[in-house]
Amino acid sequence: MKKKILSVLLAAAMVGSLTVGCGSNSSEEKKDTAPTTEEGKETTEETEAKTETITSVAKKEGDTFTVGFDAEYPPYGYMDDNGDYTGFDLELAQAVCDLKGWKLVKTPIAWDSKDMELNSGSIDCIWNGFTMNGREDDYTWSDPYVDNSQVMVVSESSGIKDLAGLSGKIVGVQASSAALELLQDEEGQKKLADTFATLQEFPDYNSAFVELQAGSVDAIAMDVGVAKYQLETRGEGYAILDEELNTEKYAIGFRKDDTGTRDQVNEALKELVKDGTFTKLAEKYDIADMVCLKAE
């Protein structure tokens, strides 16, 4: 009898989650087109009244603050020499938590499941060099804090000097990344991407760089901060093209209904800019020329 109940439950769960998954997807798409801010928020509250019960409440002192990040994304979030997770974004998150009296929990996530992790409440925010451009309506965003740009990395020996030189070449890009979205966007760089021989997706930059070295791809599109870190640790032989693909901003992504925590984090960020902690961290990670959060 137990087996029966168990198997029925399981079957139901599988079918159920599939249909639920599709359902929420399509409603999300609708929300994208809906007007933003107040009106958009109202429709969200109606359709997703259920999810709202988890957390739109602001956090109190002593609460945990769970940050979801990709631990393979230096210099924003990665593993340090002692095996602890660190990076500009994570240290900034720690500073925010210290200020607010929250307990920081660093949860490395599978980047492909970031939305499920966030919506189900297993993380409080996505904070890891997260590009807000093109995703404006999908999350509740903090104030942008880094001016990022997408660039092309080529090997020096390839002789490629500008974006036009990429015509007919094989270009690599990380799966689910902002660079990939940009290259597939009609209003972005789709025209440029159409001139490539192939747009090859990679799970991580490590394998992409080996392929670049081996000559099986000719260029890799990525965030400029990441490109700088890679070139610094890998040494000679690579170059970043002067022409940028775009400029965009990093911000912290919260659940759509979670403006409470967002406001608290914004407030804390402002204080950190004022007392100089923010600039100090930016200098430590060598991205001081990119940060864009200024004291008012």
Added chain:
Amino acid sequence: MDFTKILEMLAGGMLKSMGIFILTLVFSLPLGLIISFGRMSKNKIVSFIVKIYISVMRGTPLMLQLLVVFFGPFYLWEANIGGPYRFIAVILAFALNYAAYFAEIYRSGIESMPSGQYEAAQILGYSRAQTFFKIILPQVIKRILPAVTNEVITLVKDTSLAFAIAYTEMFTLAKQIAAKETTFVPFIVAAVFYYIFNLLVAVIMEHAEKKLNYYQ
């Protein structure tokens, strides 16, 4: 990060992978036996339902099952899936999946037993439970051991799928260290760890096979 630190980190990760491995076996081996009874049940409804269970479990990727078990409770009942549930979900998904495979292995062993043995046991006055546990099961275990070894070795390598729901086991750590160091060294270390562990499993299982080979 120097080499000894990489070894130390990955050894720590290996413990987490072994945790998945051991707990999965502890739960799925007995559960598999129960499911195999359901599969062989004379009750048509029970055997049909169990058949569907096995078919779904074997017919969909383990990675997808991990996602369903972890995120399912939230999307279906808005349950809180924070805290320790991540690890529980890993074990639950692995145990449910592997139990389906083990059930079929048990069935292959049990159904290969000649019916004459049941008849002889009945004449000797054995009850049904006694017949199964004293006569049939010991022979079944002997017969299915090579097939079980196959599954167990696959399980060692499958532990790396746990990162689909952000459980940082050994292979995930190897990827993270590789990203930080921008080298492939951690992967080689990870491969050696997996190989040694599987070698150990194979040796132990072979030893067990020899031990059980008491009639030759």
